[in-house]
Amino acid sequence: PKSQSQLNLINCTICIEGNIASGKTTCLEYFGKTSNIEVLTEPVSKWRNVRGHNPLALMYQDPERWGITLQTYVQLTMLDRHMLSSPVRMMERSIFSAKYIFVENLFKSGKMPEVDYAVLSEWFDWLTTNISIPVDLIVYLQTSPQTCHERLKQRCREEEKVIPLEYLESIHQLYEDWLIKQSSSPLPAPVLVIPADYDLQKMLHQYEESRDKILAASNL
Ligand SMILES: Nc1ncnc2c1ncn2[C@@H]1O[C@H](COP(=O)(O)OP(=O)(O)O)[C@@H](O)[C@H]1O
Numbered sequence: 296p297k298s299q300s301q302l303n304l305i306n307c308t309i310c311i312e313g314n315i316a317s318g319k320t321t322c323l324e325y326f327g328k329t330s331n332i333e334v335l336t337e338p339v340s341k342w343r344n345v346r347g348h349n350p351l352a353l354m355y356q357d358p359e360r361w362g363i364t365l366q367t368y369v370q371l372t373m374l375d376r377h378m379l380s381s382p383v384r385m386m387e388r389s390i391f392s393a394k395y396i397f398v399e400n401l402f403k404s405g406k407m408p409e410v411d412y413a414v415l416s417e418w419f420d421w422l423t424t425n426i427s428i429p430v431d432l433i434v435y436l437q438t439s440p441q442t443c444h445e446r447l448k449q450r451c452r453e454e455e456k457v458i459p460l461e462y463l464e465s466i467h468q469l470y471e472d473w474l475i476k477q478s479s480s481p482l483p484a485p486v487l488v489i490p491a492d493y494d495l496q497k498m499l500h501q502y503e504e505s506r507d508k509i510l511a512a513s514n515l
């Protein structure tokens with residue numbers, strides 16, 4: 296039987312953040328299997344197929360031309376994820392990392408025209424000012440870019456075959472500035488850091504060690 300605290304669930308959103316192929320989906324699958332939390336994976340399948348088009352592949356082929364297209368759609372689909380109602384959910388990334396990490400990376404690396412960046416930023420500012428998008432906890436899977444490069448090659452997603460180590464290094468740096476140094480963009484929630492360079496077995500152990508701190512955010 297459920298305890299009183301399990302019955303009195305308040306709305307709670309935990310976002311799992313980290314570099315590409317850092318192990319976010321694997322982490323979500325683990326908590327999905329071993330807790331009452333609802334798990335929301337990133338809508339990558341939508342980014343790979345919107346009415347027969349693949350904006351993710353187009354962005355990697357020609358970021359200057361297609362970055363705005365992908366990031367507009369990422370922003371919409373992430374907002375949609377945030378709006379889904381469930382008492383306690385663990386989400387893969389957030390509308391915040393889409394903007395603070397991926398849009399910033401495109402712009403700072405000179406691959407997004409200033410006008411595209413301005414329009415996306417206006418959209419983001421309007422959405423986050425006018426719509427309540429609460430996040431209760433950010434769990435940051437902290438990896439080295441080299442680990443992600445290895446895992447990316449192992450996962451072998453067709454669109455991502457062109458990603459060099461330098462790209463993962465830039466994403467890593469932006470994550471570190473945002474979540475560790477806390478010097479770049481506003482933090483929507485407190486941050487729990489989980490070192491994530493270890494093998495799967497050790498990672499499951501890491502998740503178990505962090506379980507109480509993670510579930511404390513949800514009163515589960
Ligand atoms: N701790 C780990 N050690 C080795 N490989 C891992 C580990 N965690 C995940 N992987 C593998 O690395 C790849 C990327 O993991 P995934 O969970 O999909 O990352 P993300 O969702 O962050 O992109 C997958 O092939 C997955 O099986």
Ligand SMILES: Cc1cn([C@H]2C[C@H](O)[C@@H](COP(=O)(O)O)O2)c(=O)[nH]c1=O
Binds near residue numbers: 339365397
């Ligand atoms: C949020 C976001 C993601 N992407 C890209 C980066 C990766 O190629 C995929 C997501 O896969 P992951 O294994 O879950 O990291 O989408 C992007 O280009 N822009 C974004 O805002």
